[in-house]
Amino acid sequence: MNPKAEFDIIVYGASGFTGRLVAEYLAARYGVGGEIKWAMAGRSAAKLAEVRDEIGAPKDTPLVVADASDAASVAAMVGRTKAVLTTVGPYQLYGSDLVAACAAAGTDYLDLCGEPAWMRQMIDAHHATAQKTGARIVFSCGFDSIPFELGVYFVEEVAKARLGGPVPRVKGRVRKMKGGFSGGTAASLTATMAAAGKDPSIIAYLTNPFALAGGFQGPEQPRGDKAEQDEDLGAEVGPFVMATINTKNVHRSNALLGHAWGTDFVYDEMAVIDRNGPPPASLGGPNAPKPGEGPSKEERETGFFDILFVGISADGRKVRAGVTGDKDPGYGSTSKMISEAAICLVKDAAEVPGGIWTPGAAMGGRLIKRLVDNAGLTFVDETA
Known part of the structure; x- marks a missing residue:
């Protein structure tokens, strides 16, 4: 986890359908700039601002421009946050560079992935690096699984x-x-x-x-x-x-x-x-x-x-x-589950070492409590 980050969580893909639901949930339950410091990220600042206004998020909700095809913008985003919550899939098409960047930077990563072959490839490629840097990479934080x-x-x-x-x-x-x-x-x-x-x-x-x-x-x-x-x-x-x-x-x-x-x-x-x-x-x-x-x-x-x-x-x-x-399952519950998983990882599970995890193995009963409470x-x- 990046200890010097200005944000706890950046929601990457916040202008997409599921990412919008995540941002809407965070804004409604936690506000902006309070206990949870979070930002919306995507390819277009204008689109992000439009979504921010549509979901009723505060005008001062931070917006971060990052594009999966632009490695520099992805690296800059990763450097600003303790955790990246990404809804930009399919992950085998759009997630590999982001996982690599988070693993290298020691930044936590959470997604909604249900792509086991890609997950295996990411484990083989980045588990050891994440263990060294302290990055906690957590796949499958929605209805799967x-x-x-x-x-x-x-x-x-x-x-x-x-x-x-x-x-x-x-x-x-x-x-x-x-x-x-x-x-x-x-x-x-x-x-x-x-x-x-x-x-x-x-x-x-x-x-x-x-x-x-x-x-x-x-x-x-x-x-x-x-x-x-x-x-x-x-x-x-x-x-x-x-x-x-x-x-x-x-x-x-x-x-x-x-x-x-x-x-x-x-x-x-x-x-x-x-x-x-x-x-x-x-x-x-x-x-x-x-x-x-x-x-x-x-x-x-x-x-x-x-x-x-x-x-x-x-x-x-x-x-x-x-x-x-x-x-x-696929939207309403999933957007809440990944939001609470990200908050739990950053706020409740600081002692969990780096590596590629499942939500249950990393957070267990602490995540169950958050899901029940919120x-x-x-x-x-x-x-x-």
Whole structure:
């Protein structure tokens, strides 16, 4: 973390759809220049000023001009802040130089990345540098993968309290969800598939649940690719589109925590199938959202998510925990989650050393508390 910085957080991409929501949240909850010193950054000062006025942020909200294609402007931005919060994706197209700049400068970095092959490349390239400079690089600070990664962390804490130790098996089950995925998520999937077509080694990263676990290879994991009856829910479950990224982040957390949940840890994610409801949201096809597009305010406000985590001990005892969010997953909740993650990293987790982290491994219960207090999430022990 850059101790001499004039800002705690710079929101990079603040004139885009999700970045605007982040800036709006920060302005409404924290104001400007108070406890949290933050600024809006993007390619155009005029556009930033327009967005600042549209979201009702104070006129003295600092504006920083930086362009992903201009290394000097990116380096200058990185040097002015303790943390860069970036919503400018797909990150494999626009994030590599920013990660490199933050790692070199000792500046914290947070994003909404769901691109595991790129994340693996960044870990390989910059983890050692970040450890030396003190930069904390934290990927996947939105719906992928905070509710899932912290949900596993939370249910393991429940297991320790109730059963006397961690459990080697956790199921993540999306019980209900209203609201779609962001245009950035859809664009990231498209970019990942294009990259895999050019570099077959990327396929190995996408298919290996331990691709982000620092070289560790654990036991075989459930595939979650077919519908099945889940006795723990009394419901039919099927594939969940975000399991590919979430499971990798969960296994990286376990590795970063010194395999606190065991080297035999098994985790999978599936979603409850509602045969009478609308079809699940799709990340592909002609109706997929475009980057910079998103749902109306009403759609964001009426969205939600509800996820169950079932922890199973070696002798069959079980604990249950629920994680919910009060806004649509891809925008309303995501913008609050990454905002609170950035504040938590800068304000509550100064002792965390440099390196490339997951939110749960870096901030754990401190981030859960912030999300519950400020961001409309709940973490509840549902064990009967």
